[in-house]
Amino acid sequence: MEEAIIRPARESDLPQIHAIYNDAVLTTTATWDYEPWPWETRLAWWQEHEADPTCPVFVSEVAGDVAGFAYLSWFRSKIGYRFTREDTIYIDPAYQGKGLARPLLSRAVETARADGMRAVLGVIEASNERSIRLHKGLGFVETARLPATGFKFGRWLDCVYLQLLFPEPGA
Numbered sequence: 315m316e317e318a319i320i321r322p323a324r325e326s327d328l329p330q331i332h333a334i335y336n337d338a339v340l341t342t343t344a345t346w347d348y349e350p351w352p353w354e355t356r357l358a359w360w361q362e363h364e365a366d367p368t369c370p371v372f373v374s375e376v377a378g379d380v381a382g383f384a385y386l387s388w389f390r391s392k393i394g395y396r397f398t399r400e401d402t403i404y405i406d407p408a409y410q411g412k413g414l415a416r417p418l419l420s421r422a423v424e425t426a427r428a429d430g431m432r433a434v435l436g437v438i439e440a441s442n443e444r445s446i447r448l449h450k451g452l453g454f455v456e457t458a459r460l461p462a463t464g465f466k467f468g469r470w471l472d473c474v475y476l477q478l479l480f481p482e483p484g485a
């Protein structure tokens with residue numbers, strides 16, 4: 315496989331980002347959406363991220379293909395949460411298991427650190443061992459487990475919060 319390039323996403327990446335996500339909606343419990351996003355929702359998502367430099371979107375590009383994407387968003391919208399970001403990462407199934415996820419997520423995490431964030435959270439379905447391992451490999455630790463907070467494909471799902479805490483600014 316050609317080497318992966320990690321770079322900020324461009325608007326022209328949106329069709330591939332959209333396809334990767336919508337496939338995961340239909341085939342996984344990684345996202346608790348049931349219906350694929352309409353294109354307008356993807357565009358609105360892009361505009362929100364474009365407008366906030368502390369919520370960047372990155373892609374991993376392999377031979378001109380978007381192999382995966384990762385981004386930061388506000389964990390909750392109230393102002394007191396402004397130093398916390400939630401991460402999200404999706405790798406195209408054709409590129410999974412090839413070690414692309416770690417450097418991609420790491421780029422998002424390091425951006426949060428550089429932007430003066432205090433915490434990054436991964437909110438992960440509890441049986442998603444790959445994502446849990448990926449996060450733990452970057453230093454995240456489990457800080458909460460919320461049983462039966464999700465329901466998809468006819469079963470109840472638990473979620474785990476994995477958290478990375480940066481030193482207080484100035485410490």
Ligand SMILES: CC(C)(COP(=O)(O)OP(=O)(O)OC[C@H]1O[C@@H](n2cnc3c(N)ncnc32)[C@H](O)[C@@H]1OP(=O)(O)O)[C@@H](O)C(=O)NCCC(=O)NCCS
Pocket residue numbers: 338342344402403404405406409410411412413414415416436437438439442443444445447448451
């Ligand atoms: C989770 C995801 C991003 C990981 O990407 P990936 O390309 O599959 O993962 P990588 O090859 O980079 O490996 C990540 C880690 O998982 C481990 N892993 C791989 N397959 C695994 C499996 N079946 N069970 C447990 N761990 C596994 C790898 O060994 C690696 O850990 P290491 O760095 O300690 O060796 C990817 O599987 C994905 O997009 N899944 C669907 C969407 C999703 O779950 N997103 C996360 C939502 S929170």
